[in-house]
Amino acid sequence: MPRRDDIKKILIIGSGPIVIGQACEFDYSGTQACKSLREEGYEVVLVNSNPATIMTDPETADRTYIEPITPEYVEKIIELERPCALLPTLGGQTGLNTAMELARRGVLEKYNCEMIGAREDVIKRAEERDGFKKAMIEIGLDVPRSFVVHNMDEARDAVREIGLPIIIRASFTLGGTGGGIAYNIKEFEE
Numbered sequence: 001m002p003r004r005d006d007i008k009k010i011l012i013i014g015s016g017p018i019v020i021g022q023a024c025e026f027d028y029s030g031t032q033a034c035k036s037l038r039e040e041g042y043e044v045v046l047v048n049s050n051p052a053t054i055m056t057d058p059e060t061a062d063r064t065y066i067e068p069i070t071p072e073y074v075e076k077i078i079e080l081e082r083p084c085a086l087l088p089t090l091g092g093q094t095g096l097n098t099a100m101e102l103a104r105r106g107v108l109e110k111y112n113c114e115m116i117g118a119r120e121d122v123i124k125r126a127e128e129r130d131g132f133k134k135a136m137i138e139i140g141l142d143v144p145r146s147f148v149v150h151n152m153d154e155a156r157d158a159v160r161e162i163g164l165p166i167i168i169r170a171s172f173t174l175g176g177t178g179g180g181i182a183y184n185i186k187e188f189e190e
Contacts (some may be wrong), residue, residue: 013050013091030090089117
């Protein structure tokens with residue numbers, strides 16, 4: 001991110017508890033982001049629900065809140081701290097979901113807090129599988145054959161078209177939850 005003199009204080013949403021598919025990589029990258037932003041002269045406020053991360057070490061941020069990463073708690077921190085910007089991309093799916101809900105509720109606009117790192121429309125497009133596929137095709141990238149399905153009958157039709165093995169992914173998640181690989185029909189049906 002190029003240096004922006006209009007931003008003085010940044011609230012970073014941390015990675016929270018370590019779960020499969022999320023946290024370790026976000027803890028490391030979040031720690032590095034905090035250090036880099038502070039070196040650039042920004043005041044860094046961190047919210048993280050996991051006190052056992054590297055990110056919550058006292059010297060990582062100017063202020064650290066060990067609180068649940070929910071829209072309600074993050075709104076209270078925004079109200080108290082009045083950050084110029086919110087950086088949710090280091091908090092995994094939880095950080096993105098929280099930031100999107102804060103934007104939807106008008107909290108960011110109310111406190112004049114800009115979401116940085118990724119725009120709201122880009123997050124929406126990336127989370128919605130079919131929209132993401134269309135965006136990649138529009139810019140000329142090859143994408144694997146895929147279908148959006150809404151029930152098991154449509155899913156079975158997709159398996160007949162694509163074949164096995166098949167990757168199954170849920171829409172509206174970037175963290176990889178709700179998906180898997182089926183190597184045969186029995187695994188697919190499960």
